[in-house]
Amino acid sequence: MNRTLLEIKNLRVSYEVRGTKAPAVDGVDLTLQAGDALGLAGESGCGKSTLALACLGLLPRNATVEGSVRFLDTEVVGAKPGRLRALRWAGISMVFQGAMNAFNPVKRVGDQVVEAILLHQNVSRSEARGRMRELFEHVGIAPRRAGDYPHEFSGGMRQRVMIAMALACDPPLVIADEPTTALDVMIQAQILNLLAQLREERNLALLVITHDLSVLAQVTDRVAVMYAGRIVEEGFAAELLTTPRHPYTKSLVGAFPVVGDPASRGVPAGLPGDPPHPEARPRGCAFHPRCPAAFEPCDRIDPVLERHGSRLAACHLVAEEEAR
Amino acid sequence: MTEGTQGHAAGLEVRDLEVRFASRRLFGGSGGEVRAVDGVSFHVDPGEVFCIAGESGCGKTTLGRALLGLVKVHSGKVWISGLDPAQLSGEELRKFRRRVQVVFQDPMGSLNPRQSVYEAVAEGVRIHRLQGDEREIVARALARAGLRPPERFFLNYPHELSGGQRQRVVIAAAIALEPQVLVGDEPVSMLDASVRGEILKLLVELKDEIGMTLVLITHDLAFAWALADRVAIMYLGKIVELGPAQTVLTEPLHPYTQSLLAVSPEVGRRRTHEVLSGEPPDPSHIPTGCRFHPRCPVLRSGEAGSQEPRCLGEVPVLEEPVPGHRAACHVAVARGDRAP
Amino acid sequence: MSAQATRSARAVRRTRRIEAFKASARLFARNRMGVVGLAILTVFVILALFADVLAPESRLSVIDAPGAPLEPPSAQFWLGTDELGRSVLDLVIQGSQISLLVGFLATAISMLIGALVGITAGYFGSWTDVVLMRLTDWFLVIPFLPLAIVLAGLLGRGLFVIAFVIGIVTWPGTARVVRAQVLTLKERPYVERARALGASDRQIIGRHILPNVFPLIFANTILVVAVAILTEATLSFLGLGDPFSVSWGSILESAFAEGAISLGAWWYLVPPGLCIVLVVLGFTMCGYAFDEILDPRLRKR
Numbered sequence: 001m002n003r004t005l006l007e008i009k010n011l012r013v014s015y016e017v018r019g020t021k022a023p024a025v026d027g028v029d030l031t032l033q034a035g036d037a038l039g040l041a042g043e044s045g046c047g048k049s050t051l052a053l054a055c056l057g058l059l060p061r062n063a064t065v066e067g068s069v070r071f072l073d074t075e076v077v078g079a080k081p082g083r084l085r086a087l088r089w090a091g092i093s094m095v096f097q098g099a100m101n102a103f104n105p106v107k108r109v110g111d112q113v114v115e116a117i118l119l120h121q122n123v124s125r126s127e128a129r130g131r132m133r134e135l136f137e138h139v140g141i142a143p144r145r146a147g148d149y150p151h152e153f154s155g156g157m158r159q160r161v162m163i164a165m166a167l168a169c170d171p172p173l174v175i176a177d178e179p180t181t182a183l184d185v186m187i188q189a190q191i192l193n194l195l196a197q198l199r200e201e202r203n204l205a206l207l208v209i210t211h212d213l214s215v216l217a218q219v220t221d222r223v224a225v226m227y228a229g230r231i232v233e234e235g236f237a238a239e240l241l242t243t244p245r246h247p248y249t250k251s252l253v254g255a256f257p258v259v260g261d262p263a264s265r266g267v268p269a270g271l272p273g274d275p276p277h278p279e280a281r282p283r284g285c286a287f288h289p290r291c292p293a294a295f296e297p298c299d300r301i302d303p304v305l306e307r308h309g310s311r312l313a314a315c316h317l318v319a320e321e322e323a324r
Numbered sequence: 325m326t327e328g329t330q331g332h333a334a335g336l337e338v339r340d341l342e343v344r345f346a347s348r349r350l351f352g353g354s355g356g357e358v359r360a361v362d363g364v365s366f367h368v369d370p371g372e373v374f375c376i377a378g379e380s381g382c383g384k385t386t387l388g389r390a391l392l393g394l395v396k397v398h399s400g401k402v403w404i405s406g407l408d409p410a411q412l413s414g415e416e417l418r419k420f421r422r423r424v425q426v427v428f429q430d431p432m433g434s435l436n437p438r439q440s441v442y443e444a445v446a447e448g449v450r451i452h453r454l455q456g457d458e459r460e461i462v463a464r465a466l467a468r469a470g471l472r473p474p475e476r477f478f479l480n481y482p483h484e485l486s487g488g489q490r491q492r493v494v495i496a497a498a499i500a501l502e503p504q505v506l507v508g509d510e511p512v513s514m515l516d517a518s519v520r521g522e523i524l525k526l527l528v529e530l531k532d533e534i535g536m537t538l539v540l541i542t543h544d545l546a547f548a549w550a551l552a553d554r555v556a557i558m559y560l561g562k563i564v565e566l567g568p569a570q571t572v573l574t575e576p577l578h579p580y581t582q583s584l585l586a587v588s589p590e591v592g593r594r595r596t597h598e599v600l601s602g603e604p605p606d607p608s609h610i611p612t613g614c615r616f617h618p619r620c621p622v623l624r625s626g627e628a629g630s631q632e633p634r635c636l637g638e639v640p641v642l643e644e645p646v647p648g649h650r651a652a653c654h655v656a657v658a659r660g661d662r663a664p
Numbered sequence: 665m666s667a668q669a670t671r672s673a674r675a676v677r678r679t680r681r682i683e684a685f686k687a688s689a690r691l692f693a694r695n696r697m698g699v700v701g702l703a704i705l706t707v708f709v710i711l712a713l714f715a716d717v718l719a720p721e722s723r724l725s726v727i728d729a730p731g732a733p734l735e736p737p738s739a740q741f742w743l744g745t746d747e748l749g750r751s752v753l754d755l756v757i758q759g760s761q762i763s764l765l766v767g768f769l770a771t772a773i774s775m776l777i778g779a780l781v782g783i784t785a786g787y788f789g790s791w792t793d794v795v796l797m798r799l800t801d802w803f804l805v806i807p808f809l810p811l812a813i814v815l816a817g818l819l820g821r822g823l824f825v826i827a828f829v830i831g832i833v834t835w836p837g838t839a840r841v842v843r844a845q846v847l848t849l850k851e852r853p854y855v856e857r858a859r860a861l862g863a864s865d866r867q868i869i870g871r872h873i874l875p876n877v878f879p880l881i882f883a884n885t886i887l888v889v890a891v892a893i894l895t896e897a898t899l900s901f902l903g904l905g906d907p908f909s910v911s912w913g914s915i916l917e918s919a920f921a922e923g924a925i926s927l928g929a930w931w932y933l934v935p936p937g938l939c940i941v942l943v944v945l946g947f948t949m950c951g952y953a954f955d956e957i958l959d960p961r962l963r964k965r
Binding site: 043044184185186188189192211212213214215217218241242248251252253254255256257258259260264265266267268269270271272274275290 | 379380486487488489516517518519520521522523524525528543544545546547549550551570573574583584585587588589590591592
């Protein structure tokens with residue numbers, strides 16, 4: 001039942017920028033099984049979107065990819081275009097960031113979904129249209145609205161259509177990149193509910209990428225936190241988000257005040273400085289210049305991702321705490 | 325608040341404010357007009373942190389623009405430090421502008437890509453012909469906003485800075501004028517999570533240091549919880565609940581506030597909850613009676629009881645069922661205590 | 665520190681402006697395309713300025729032409745001769761004067777009116793916009809030749825009339841494009857922020873709208889220059905200018921009239937056309953360099 005869908009081993013993606021190679025993803029291992037929901041958390045520049053694109057073989061030409069991304073029995077890294085095309089949408093599909101604005105404004109919404117279906121499946125147009133109506137119902141949109149134009153849909157509805165499109169070929173894995181950013185809280189809740197429901201109905205595996213930890217708390221079982229191209233902490237969502245071990249995760253969690261919690265009153269703790277540019281990775285632990293708990297080895301030795309029970313963490317402090 | 329700045333911050337008063345826009349639709353809509361702000365009244369004490377919260381379409385952004393005098397007011401009054409921007413023009417309006425500054429949501433969009441950091445901060449200084457050496461004023465503002473050493477940033481252009489740094493430049497440009505009121509329209513929502521805290525901390529520190537009143541507009545209730553002294557919840561152009569942040573967000577009276585809190589995601593736990601049905605409010609189709617009634621869970625569950633006809637036909641007014649805590653809800657007011 | 669404080673703000677601003685200009689000049693010099701473009705334009709401007717010395721009027725006399733008709737290039741006549749026996753090289757050099765003068769003048773008029781109308785309409789909106797746009801449409805629709813003839817009748821013949829006419833006819837295109845750009849710029853948060861800072865309309869237009877619209881205007885300029893130079897030829901040919909004066913356009917007209925193509929007299933056709941192309945190219949290259957100066961994002965480190 002729980003077969004391994006996605007297996008990423010030592011993935012490294014570098015971009016060629018002005019003559020230098022800057023690593024956006026710097027050695028990542030991840031596994032995803034059927035029906036799993038994994039959250040990938042991190043801020044701009046940490047490499048999470050690059051990782052998602054790598055899974056689908058959608059990286060730009062100036063990107064160098066090393067390592068392995070295995071979906072079922074297909075190796076995505078270095079795969080031929082034919083195999084990639086077969087994989088995309090039928091194996092893994094993606095709901096892109098800012099998907100709400102990714103519609104063609106002069107084509108009807110239904111037609112755009114039908115187009116997506118016809119691109120990947122060998123069916124007739126009327127069959128595709130029927131499938132489109134099914135999908136719309138599934139995501140909670142009245143099928144008669146297929147004749148509307150994108151601007152007649154609200155942001156939340158467009159996002160639902162995007163999800164419908166992603167499900168068009170019944171893939172076992174859907175990658176959602178910032179699925180609820182820029183949506184109102186109410187709509188966000190609807191979308192998250194929808195994702196959870198779809199997961200249950202179709203045993204859908206989800207990889208949710210976002211900087212918003214509160215979203216991950218709602219919809220994922222496991223969470224991996226990325227910083228400067230690497231995973232710095234990974235564990236069960238409920239545990240990791242209530243008891244983070246890595247100082248970066250702690251500050252991320254702290255940045256989301258909890259209504260009703262008196263401890264959250266007052267300005268949320270922030271981190272000084274900014275996430276590092278891929279071209280200028282600090283020596284030792286990439287996080288140490290901003291880390292409130294940095295100590296002796298942090299600026300010399302790059303910590304490795306180590307397992308501590310159900311939690312993985314790449315941090316000297318955690319390692320030391322565990323050793324005691 | 326530090327001693328010398330006690331008198332600097334200004335209070336605000338808004339009374340029966342209405343802002344309307346011509347409707348862009350060819351068909352439908354209520355008489356071709358959208359009532360973005362539909363009768364809003366509140367006051368803010370000097371030095372307070374006041375949050376205006378609500379979803380998109382509720383009118384909070386327009387309200388902010390009205391406070392800044394950037395949008396035409398249909399009726400009602402705004403007083404900041406005793407002055408009403410709608411009544412001012414020319415030189416007087418310019419002087420008013422110095423007192424009320426703004427920080428917008430999009431750090432990149434808020435800066436002219438062709439202006440250097442120095443120019444961006446110096447612009448306000450030049451417009452108001454501030455006394456003193458321009459270079460010094462700019463350097464001090466940048467330093468105060470956390471960009472140190474300021475000289476290093478003078479010749480930078482916006483695209484060379486990070487989101488947090490850009491927002492600091494915007495803040496520097498605002499505080500160079502030593503305003504009495506600072507309006508923040510979603511000031512950190514487009515910034516990375518780890519940077520938000522720093523910027524918010526900066527705003528609060530500056531508030532105390534310079535002596536400002538902060539009016540913060542947000543859609544994020546957690547943000548309001550963390551920062552606000554008092555909060556106003558807006559829905560379809562009206563304030564539906566108003567009071568101290570601690571009470572409004574823990575013991576909400578209005579069913580809309582309750583729903584908002586119920587769906588707000590939390591890092592700590594997973595919610596399984598009833599989500600409000602229907603699409604977000606549309607300002608060009610305002611329901612009769614209480615404008616929240618089509619989605620109101622209290623009404624739907626029948627708990628409204630005797631108030632039901634009023635909910636459908638009579639527009640509720642902001643009343644004070646609990647001292648210091650106001651709500652515009654027939655049921656809540658009738659109960660006179662904590663709603664379910 | 666105190667010595668600095670006593671320096672007036674104006675003096676500081678002046679030094680900063682001079683420094684900024686020097687920095688821009690340095691940036692321009694670093695941009696190879698810009699330097700080449702400027703060089704090309706300089707060459708032509710010099711040619712035009714010294715045309716009377718390099719290709720004296722005497723040699724261009726219709727009656728007393730120095731060479732045989734339609735001679736191919738030779739040691740004596742580097743670019744051959746025209747149908748009257750005049751040196752094509754002399755013609756091209758002389759022609760540069762009028763072509764460049766009318767071209768630049770017409771373009772300047774067109775740009776000025778177009779930019780002014782476009783910015784005013786776009787920025788102030790409502791009635792100003794409506795009135796100005798109807799005016800623009802009106803000018804767009806007016807048939808060019810009748811207008812030219814009428815204006816020539818009213819204002820007399822000559823170069824300045826031609827330049828004026830071309831300017832009048834080409835500004836609507838610029839105005840529309842500029843207006844569209846201004847409409848977008850007006851909505852940008854930084855414009856709203858400038859207003860919140862207390863900037864007047866004039867300050868906003870000068871500091872925020874104009875710099876961001878200028879590249880567009882300049883890009884349009886390049887297009888108009890070519891059109892202006894060619895249109896000048898048409899009008900001269902129609903007798904609205906001086907029929908005996910020489911311009912690149914008029915050389916082309918004569919060449920076509922004499923059947924230069926079928927006669928294989930390429931030396932008559934290619935040089936004037938090439939000159940027009942080179943001038944436009946020069947402008948384009950300068951334009952790239954200018955864009956880099958004006959838009960900091962395009963600068964190569």
